[in-house]
Amino acid sequence: MQDAPDIFARVAQHAALFRAGLRERRVAPDGDAARLAKAFGDPLPDAGSNPVAVVDALVRAAEPGLVATAGPRFFGFVIGGSLPAATAADMLTSAWDQCAFNAVLSPAAIAAERAAGSWLKDLLGIPAWSSVGFVTGAQEANTVGLAAARHHVLAVAGWDVARRGLLGGPAVRVVASAERHATIDRSLRLLGLGDDCVEEVATDANGAMDMVDLARVMGARDDGPTILCLQAGNVNTGACDDLVAGCDVARQYDAWVHVDGAFGLWAAASPTTSHLVRGLERADSWGCDGHKWLNLPYDSGFAFCAHPQVHAAAVSYTASYLSGSGEVEPGGADLTLSSSRRARGFAAWAGLRELGRDGVAELVERPCALARRFADSLSARGVEVVNDVVLNQVLVSFGSDATTDAVIAGVQREGTCWMGGTTWRGRRLMRISVSNWSTTQEDVDASVDAIMRVRARLRSS
Numbered sequence: 074m075q076d077a078p079d080i081f082a083r084v085a086q087h088a089a090l091f092r093a094g095l096r097e098r099r100v101a102p103d104g105d106a107a108r109l110a111k112a113f114g115d116p117l118p119d120a121g122s123n124p125v126a127v128v129d130a131l132v133r134a135a136e137p138g139l140v141a142t143a144g145p146r147f148f149g150f151v152i153g154g155s156l157p158a159a160t161a162a163d164m165l166t167s168a169w170d171q172c173a174f175n176a177v178l179s180p181a182a183i184a185a186e187r188a189a190g191s192w193l194k195d196l197l198g199i200p201a202w203s204s205v206g207f208v209t210g211a212q213e214a215n216t217v218g219l220a221a222a223r224h225h226v227l228a229v230a231g232w233d234v235a236r237r238g239l240l241g242g243p244a245v246r247v248v249a250s251a252e253r254h255a256t257i258d259r260s261l262r263l264l265g266l267g268d269d270c271v272e273e274v275a276t277d278a279n280g281a282m283d284m285v286d287l288a289r290v291m292g293a294r295d296d297g298p299t300i301l302c303l304q305a306g307n308v309n310t311g312a313c314d315d316l317v318a319g320c321d322v323a324r325q326y327d328a329w330v331h332v333d334g335a336f337g338l339w340a341a342a343s344p345t346t347s348h349l350v351r352g353l354e355r356a357d358s359w360g361c362d363g364h365k366w367l368n369l370p371y372d373s374g375f376a377f378c379a380h381p382q383v384h385a386a387a388v389s390y391t392a393s394y395l396s397g398s399g400e401v402e403p404g405g406a407d408l409t410l411s412s413s414r415r416a417r418g419f420a421a422w423a424g425l426r427e428l429g430r431d432g433v434a435e436l437v438e439r440p441c442a443l444a445r446r447f448a449d450s451l452s453a454r455g456v457e458v459v460n461d462v463v464l465n466q467v468l469v470s471f472g473s474d475a476t477t478d479a480v481i482a483g484v485q486r487e488g489t490c491w492m493g494g495t496t497w498r499g500r501r502l503m504r505i506s507v508s509n510w511s512t513t514q515e516d517v518d519a520s521v522d523a524i525m526r527v528r529a530r531l532r533s534s
């Protein structure tokens with residue numbers, strides 16, 4: 074079995090063909106699960122195969138089950154589609170096969186992370202001295218931020234959690250919104266704090282934290298190490314917590330402020346939306362995604378921390394054989410939860426450079442304008458828009474829960490576009506997320522037409 078020199082050129086061709094077809098392709102795939110299982114399901118052969126034949130077989134097997142999430146009319150979850158230069162850089166990242174553990178293992182990988190990290194802080198308005206861990210996504214970013222928070226608030230209370238663990242230590246309070254992202258609870262569980270440690274704060278009409286209720290919850294018990302978890306970008310409505318007011322309350326209790334800004338933190342990158350995240354620089358740590366609104370390929374998030382030493386103390390380790398780790402300036406694996414790790418800085422650097430400062434601002438502004446276009450067109454056709462569209466999220470109802478679910482399922486089947494469903498405030502709703510760099514007004518109009526066609530067909534059947 075040799076490493077065929079033309080295999081990479083061939084893969085690039087497959088990739089180019091797929092990307093070229095994205096705009097026309099049905100968004101939901103044709104292939105059903107049984108067909109895919111069959112296509113992938115041969116027994117493991119005893120003998121190896123020619124690499125080119127393997128790749129061709131993979132393309133044939135996967136093609137019918139690929140979702141056009143990278144295309145312009147995927148409006149599910151809150152994920153973007155990877156930018157061309159970022160995607161190409163990610164292909165190179167695989168080809169280069171660098172281990173971004175530290176600067177000894179890959180000087181280029183660490184240099185790219187440092188450069189992209191500085192650009193990211195600058196674009197988001199995060200203090201320049203902050204550390205940046207290039208992590209797998211916001212789940213890991215939030216886990217790292219909350220680990221730093223746990224480390225710090227317990228240290229202030231005289232407890233070294235890194236050495237002693239949680240058993241026997243002071244209880245940690247975590248104050249968070251009733252509409253926090255579900256991954257926060259998983260992070261807290263993994264950190265040994267558990268779901269029950271959360272003291273919930275009520276939300277306002279659009280799903281942002283109610284700051285009067287925050288003062289009440291924080292004041293109800295003013296003792297002990299406290300973490301306040303705020304949110305930029307409610308996953309249903311897009312609403313952002315008032316970070317100025319939240320940080321003011323936190324300061325009275327010496328609480329660590331972590332901001333889950335998986336997608337919403339990007340509001341900072343445009344003057345049209347930056348008011349939504351005013352005051353974000355006052356927080357202690359931030360979790361943000363690269364693979365959602367920034368449209369980087371998957372496996373990309375950023376754990377920012379205004380206290381680099383705390384960040385490293387909470388998650389880094391050293392061992393005698395690991396030359397180059399535990400350097401004066403922590404980087405690479407010191408700031409994440411993995412050791413051998415993908416060189417994520419290359420795709421981040423390439424994507425940011427592809428966009429430029431103006432392009433990043435446009436990447437925030439255009440989806441927000443298109444989300445409003447969705448809301449306006451749908452309400453003009455008698456569809457109820459349920460949320461205040463402050464960012465890139467639109468929630469709509471078609472009447473009863475059953476009808477809304479039927480429209481969602483019908484739209485997904487029809488294939489022009491793809492929207493998911495959600496339950497918010499007890500109602501089933503269609504959830505439209507606009508986060509892709511390539512989405513145009515025409516895509517929105519074609520999608521609204523598709524939704525109304527499905528709705529009309531349901532009515533007549």
Ligand SMILES: *Cc1c(COP(=O)(O)O)cnc(C)c1O
Pocket residue numbers: 151209210211212213254256306307308333334335336362374
């Ligand atoms: C998506 C999301 C997360 C989790 O991010 P992953 O990238 O999926 O790990 C956390 N918080 C919010 C608000 C999100 O939208």
